Amino acid sequence: MQGHGRCLKLFLAFALLLLLQNVTGGEVGRSDKDANATGTCVERERQALLAFKRGLVDEYNSLSSWSSESHEQDCCRWIGVSCNNHTGHVIQLDLEDYLSKGKMISPKLIELQHLQHLDLGEIDFNGSQIPDSVGSLTNLRYLDLSSCNFGGQIPSQIGNLTQLQYLHLGGNQFNVENINWLTGLSSLTDLDLSQVNLSNIFDWPEAVNKLPKLRDLDLSDCSLPPPPPRIHSTSFSNINSSTSLTHLNLRDNHLTSSIFLWLSNYTTASLVGLNLSKNNLTGLIPDVIGNMSSLANLDLSDNQIEGGNPNSFARLCSLQFLEIPGNRLSGQLSKFVQLLPTCAQNSLQILDLSHNDLAGSLTNLTTFSSLQILSVNNNQLTGRIPESIGQMSQLEYIDFGMNSLEGVVSGTHFSHLHKLSSLDLSSNSLVLNFPADWVPPFQLHTIFLSSCKMGPHFPKWLQTQNDCLALDISDAEISDILPSWFWSMFCNSIFINLSNNQIRGIFANLTVNFAIFPEVYLSSNQIQGPIPSTLLQASYLDLSNNNISGSLSFLCASATSLTFLNLSSNSVSGELPDCWNKLENLVMLDLSNNAFSGKIPTTIGSLFKIETLKLRNNSFAGELPSSLKNCTSLEVIDLGNNKLSGPIPTWLGVSFKNLVILMLSFNNFNGSMPPQLCHLVHIQILDFSMNNISGSIPKCLNNLTALSQKGNSSLTSTHYYRKENDKMVFPGNSYEDDATFIWKGRMSTYKSILGLVKRIDLSSNRLTGEIPSEITHLVELVSLNLSRNQLAGQITPEIGNLQSLDSLDLSRNRISGRIPTSLARIDRLAVLDLSYNNLSGQIPIGTQLQSFDRSVYAENPQLCGAPLLKMCADPSEHSNTEDTYELITLGFYISMALGFVAGFWGVCFTLIFKRSWRYEYFKFLNGLNDWLYVRVALIKRQLKDMLN
Secondary structure, three states, rough: OHHHHHHHHHHHHHHHHHHOOOOOOOOOOOOOOOOOOOOOOOHHHHHHHHHHOOOOOOOOOOOOOOOOHHHHHOHHHHHOOOOOOOOOEEEEEEEOOOOOOEEOOOOOHHHHHOOOOOEEEOOOOOEEEEEEEEOOOOOOEEEEEOOOOOOOOOOOOHOOOOOOEEEEEEOOOOOOOOOOOHHHOOOOEEEEEOOOOOOOOOHHHHHHHHHHHHHHOOOOOOOOOOOOHHHHHHOOOOOOHHHHEEEEOOOOOOOOOHHHHHHHHOOHHOOOEEEEOOOOEEEEEOOOOOOOOOOOEOOOOEEEEEEEEEOOOOOOOOOEEEOOOOOOOEEEHHHHHHOOOOOHHOOOOOOOOOOOOOOOOOOEEEEEOOOOEEEOOOOOOEEEEOHHHHOOOOOOOOEEOOOOOEEEEOOOHHHOOOOOOEEEEOOOOOEEEOOOOOOOOOOOOEEOOOOOOOOOOHHHHHHHHHOOOOOEEEOOOOOOOOOOOOOOOOOOOOOOOOOOOOOOEOOOOOOOOOOOOOEEOOOOEEEEEEEHHHHHOEEEOOOOOOOOOOHHHHHOOOOOOOOOOEOOOOOOOOEEEHHHHHHHOOOOOEEEOOOEEEEOHHHHHHHHOOOOEEEOOEEEEEOOOHHHHOOOOOEEEEOOOEEEEEOOOOOOHHHHHOOOOEEOOEEEEEEEOOHHHHOOOOEEEEOOOOEEEEEEEOHHHHHHHHOOOOOOOOOOOOEEOOOOOOOOOEEEEEEOOEEEEEEEOEEEEOOOHHHHOOOEEEEEEEEOOOHHHHHHOOOOEEEEOEEEEEEEEEEOHHHHHHHOOOOEEEOOOEEEEEOOOOHOOOOOOEEEEOOOOOEEOOOOOOOOHHOHHHHHHHHOOOEOOOOOOOOOOOOOHHHHHHHHHHHHOHHHHHHHHHHHHHHHHHHHHHHHOOHHHHHHHHHHHHHHHHHHHHHHHHHHHHHHHHHO
16 A cells, blocks of 8 residues: 555656646746846846846836846846746736837847747837847747837748637738748637738738637738638638637728628627627628627627618627617617517627617616616707606616707606616706706716706706716706806816806906816806906817906916917907917917907917917017917917908918918018918918908919819818827817908808818908919908909900809909809809909890899909890990900011011012013003093983983
8 A cells, every 4th residue: 555655656646747737838847058047037037137128218217127247137126127046937928018119129039939928018129120030039929019119021931820819910000921831820819910901912811711729810901802702612611710700990990891701601600709890891780790699799880881771689688789880870869779589688798789870769668677888979869858767777878969859857867776877968958947946866977068057047966966077058948047066066077067057257366277278268158257267177168159357377376288378359459478488289279359469479389289380460569579470280370350460471381291271361561472371381371351452473483282182071170189188188189270360351250160261361451463373372361351452454365264152242443344254154153243343345145144133343444245235336246256356466566577578569569670560561551541430421321211
């Protein structure tokens, strides 16, 4: 028995040894002479790590422990490094959380032959290439080189890593020619190539099919082409990936509905997550989706899907997340909900059908007992919100915004919604009727109730919401004083919108301390008094259209994180403070329609990030400060309706390469228009009207690319920017520009279609010379106003090239000549004024020009033809008007004179110097005289005989 006991102990010891060997990567029984028995790192590998460090950029000394000093000899203790406890070999290198920049991956990395885990994700290697030597690290199980800004080719040697299970190469700038190397990764379970351009890899499905253990696949944002037809017929009998794939992300590609044919070749029962959003899917949701019995997460958003059929979701009993926003789903909402299987009513947690064309009323969804997120915004829903919604106790997020819902919403609608954290009922016709003492059962983080009728009193139930991050109760018919508790209650919010109400009150003694730099919208109310400096804590501040007075001295109180400041249409007065260097993050500044005076301060040139500057309709005087040319990001400049003077600076056309709108109207600018303005290739609105500008119009206007080249114009002028501060970053913030100018005889403000209003207005100046023919190259021009100048010459015959013109005003100049017939070919022309010139001839016949009132042609005395009462002498003359006009030129008169001189003196000189010709000539004249005398005498006699 003792022998058997010893054998058993030896067997157990041997088994334990094998177990330890497996756990530690087979290192326990090593005989590597470079390792030591104490488990400290191998010297050769330590040197390799130090060489690897030299290829990195350690800005913050995060790798200070990576040293050759005696007390730092053990690399296994270095940050980001893990070693085998028994062998001392480096098995893991994870630097993702410690560095942000690198220069290159050192070839010495190949010395780490026992490395199993390498994570350098999100370290910027500035376009360098992944070395081929990475493919020699054959023990790698985990490789993450995602978002490293690598370029060049993906090394095909990576295909040698047969033990690799996790491979993330997404978010790089690779030049991918093929992905055949994937076939060697037989152990791969997780593959991420997201954001890698695979637009030319048409056989990507074949490569995926050859990865038998693949479970998670992310090929999102890869510009993937649709699978070719031959893929659909490929035999899958020897491929095991069909039973292992659980998560498939093909978001944001160029896939069509043919992708469903590829999916149908799989045994799709294993799929848990499927993301096909932002592709080109069309038609109905196919039956193949309904066969994915394990599917829990389905995202088909942002496609062109039109609906579903009875089998679209037939077997989706495990469905938890269903997202189909941004499609073309139509029909009744209730009919679509009926397609969802009964077995999923207890599992479904997210239902997002927003941004579609669903109609009808909100259906009763109480059978979906687990529903947490319900979003149907931006549809065509009508009717009332059912009170049964209040029984769905698991709801956390409700979004019914942007529909045509109506009726009263009461406390019953929220009776059991204890978990509700986000509520959006905005842009409907709802009336919120809550008792004054109503205490909601929920604590909301986001409240969006714009256009819901909540007034006239300020809603007191908001005082119960302690954790609100975003509040929008704009256009809610509130006409009340802003309560004193409001700012302290919402001091932790990042978004506050109370605009378009009739809220009264003043900011007196406001000392609130915001926890986060918020966006504050208070425009179009009746707020009075000066602006407190405490509001400088906002990142976005819109106080336009109120009764605010005082000065802007509060801006000098302290540095600020303001990126957007709109104080337009108030009663703020005085001179601008000279401390704009404290608002270095400002992107938009609008001080229009106030009572400011004095000069524009030089420190305004410190706004290096500013994109929109509006100082319209004030009393600013003096010249434009030259420091303004430092604001090279400017896209909109509106300084109209002031008392600014001096010449138009040449640097306007040099410094502002991105300028889209330049409005200097109603000022006292003088001098000529600098030709440098022709460098404004993005300009769409150029307005110098009502000044004292002289000289001629530059002939280089055809260089204004945005006006001379046809393209797809966006409806709005939108600015996207980021707001940065010490506490957080707000991504994706934006605002839309508006512009105010005279259009078709009246002052108008444009915003929603501003991008389409392309115009040049140089009216009411002292411009001379001819209208340059180059102006006819501006084929995108919608409005051209050159009226009230001293322009002479003729209207260029090519004026008809301006086919986009809606308005043309050349009145009150000294323009002469005929009206070109090409003008009648501008079909869109709705406004025309050629009055008070010296035009002549017949108005070209055509439906367009005859449809205008005769006042359009008034005070052109030599003009005739319809619609004028003065008719032309020869109506047929019009048919040859252009040909005759083009024939009778200076050359014509010169040729006629030369011909007369040559003919006259040719005959006279011959008769003088040739006697025989002279005798014959006079003999001919005498004979002709006798013949005429005889003929006349005979005719007289015959007439006399007839009378007798």
